[in-house]
Amino acid sequence: MTTSRLDVDSDQLxxxxxxxxxxxxxLLRQLMERQAIRRIDQGDLTDSQVDEIGTTLMLLDQRMAExxxxxxxxxxxxxxxxxxxxxxxxxx
Amino acid sequence: xxxxxVPWDNAEPLSGPIGVPLxxxxxxxxxxxxxxxxDLVIAIADVPLVRLSLHALLSSVNERVxxxxxxxxxx
Amino acid sequence: xxxxxxGLPEADALYVFAVCREPDPAVIADLRGIATGAPLRLxxxxxxxxxxxxxxxxxxxxxxxQARMSxxxxxxxxxxxxxxxxxxxxxxxxTVPLPLATLYHGEERASQxxxxxxxxxRAALKRTTGHSEWGVKxxxxxxxxADPEPGALPPRVPDTGGxxxxxxxxxxxxxxxxxxxxxxxRERRHEDALRSAETVDAAFQKVAAAGRRLRLQPQESAGKGxxxxxxxxxxxxxxxxxxxxxxxxxxxxxxxxxxEISGPWVPYSFVGEV
Numbered sequence: 001m002t003t004s005r006l007d008v009d010s011d012q013l014x015x016x017x018x019x020x021x022x023x024x025x026x027l028l029r030q031l032m033e034r035q036a037i038r039r040i041d042q043g044d045l046t047d048s049q050v051d052e053i054g055t056t057l058m059l060l061d062q063r064m065a066e067x068x069x070x071x072x073x074x075x076x077x078x079x080x081x082x083x084x085x086x087x088x089x090x091x092x
Numbered sequence: 093x094x095x096x097x098v099p100w101d102n103a104e105p106l107s108g109p110i111g112v113p114l115x116x117x118x119x120x121x122x123x124x125x126x127x128x129x130x131d132l133v134i135a136i137a138d139v140p141l142v143r144l145s146l147h148a149l150l151s152s153v154n155e156r157v158x159x160x161x162x163x164x165x166x167x
Numbered sequence: 168x169x170x171x172x173x174g175l176p177e178a179d180a181l182y183v184f185a186v187c188r189e190p191d192p193a194v195i196a197d198l199r200g201i202a203t204g205a206p207l208r209l210x211x212x213x214x215x216x217x218x219x220x221x222x223x224x225x226x227x228x229x230x231x232x233q234a235r236m237s238x239x240x241x242x243x244x245x246x247x248x249x250x251x252x253x254x255x256x257x258x259x260x261x262t263v264p265l266p267l268a269t270l271y272h273g274e275e276r277a278s279q280x281x282x283x284x285x286x287x288x289r290a291a292l293k294r295t296t297g298h299s300e301w302g303v304k305x306x307x308x309x310x311x312x313a314d315p316e317p318g319a320l321p322p323r324v325p326d327t328g329g330x331x332x333x334x335x336x337x338x339x340x341x342x343x344x345x346x347x348x349x350x351x352x353r354e355r356r357h358e359d360a361l362r363s364a365e366t367v368d369a370a371f372q373k374v375a376a377a378g379r380r381l382r383l384q385p386q387e388s389a390g391k392g393x394x395x396x397x398x399x400x401x402x403x404x405x406x407x408x409x410x411x412x413x414x415x416x417x418x419x420x421x422x423x424x425x426x427e428i429s430g431p432w433v434p435y436s437f438v439g440e441v
Contacts, residue, residue, distance in 0.1 A: 037347045052339060057346075
């Protein structure tokens with residue numbers, strides 16, 4: 001494995017690492033959101049449960065936006081190109 | 093359509109960025125149905141690209157930037 | 168990857184571009200090929216001939232290719248160089264294109280291996296002669312499925328305890344309702360896209376001798392504001408290729424999608440076991 005190809009400065013590397021970590025967090029956030037919506041559709045949660053879960057997810061969404069801004073990462077950068085497997089997160 | 097004019101008679105120059113779009117070309121020259129196996133390379137598929145780019149990212153983190161996890165983690 | 172045979176660092180290998188029936192040597196005489204140094208030539212086996220070039224084995228090992236594959240510039244250079252030879256050959260005679268990177272440890276090995284595949288080449292030639300390959304890419308436009316209020320701050324009320332603000336009751340529910348709407352729109356859009364893809368594919372299959380769906384291309388090549396929903400390729404007889412443009416026009420109108428046709432191609436996608 002030749003590392004000579006990796007001609008990036010350590011700032012960029014740091015940003016890439018943060019972007020990678022935040023991408024994983026964003027993936028989890030989206031999965032949780034999807035799960036919550038599925039549960040709502042199934043109708044097995046009370047209104048107050050839904051509100052509580054919704055509030056948590058909403059705050060998490062905000063926190064993600066803050067983290068992105070803090071680290072100079074745009075929301076669109078939160079993704080991972082898996083080549084033939086497409087991208088990790090939906091693009092639209 | 094004239095029979096004499098062969099459809100693909102505008103083979104583009106080697107260095108030309110114009111002409112056939114690279115993505116379309118790669119769809120075709122990176123075989124998904126390999127006709128025969130050679131000696132040195134059995135098949136080129138772009139799955140190694142995924143492994144390679146992840147590996148590049150992870151090993152670069154390992155060597156150049158301390159990982160956020162203390163015990164060396166999954167790297 | 169297995170590497171059998173001589174491992175001498177200065178060893179030569181034979182790069183094979185394509186297999187033809189009675190190619191004209193003049194057509195390949197002046198081509199540069201995949202590497203500088205050696206001329207392109209013909210390697211005959213039975214009634215067929217391969218277009219080959221002697222190269223340095225060390226430049227074409229599995230490792231060398233892996234490095235190349237991660238460098239877009241290099242990959243492009245090699246892909247176009249390969250295609251240039253294949254296209255030139257196909258312009259003069261029926262040609263079976265080989266994929267990038269088919270190499271042998273020498274002429275003897277190559278002759279043996281190629282000869283063993285004679286039936287496959289014959290079948291491929293029979294199948295593709297009088298046909299070209301045409302690519303069809305279908306794109307759906309991007310109506311807004313994104314969150315209408317991304318990052319919107321929820322209404323806050325003072326916390327009963329520490330004086331911080333927490334989201335008002337009902338805010339969580341409203342948030343999830345909004346997200347659910349976004350998701351439903353996205354799913355509907357995907358369904359519409361799949362349906363369009365099916366329609367277009369079915370229509371082209373009717374005109375073609377054969378068709379294949381390829382993997383969807385990376386989003387960057389689709390550009391902003393549209394999503395690729397079909398990347399297909401069809402083997403179409405010469406006598407029917409004039410119908411393709413009109414078919415695409417009709418389908419654009421009926422599905423509301425963008426349709427791009429590319430071709431004619433040397434039939435790379437239809438020489439394997441499809």
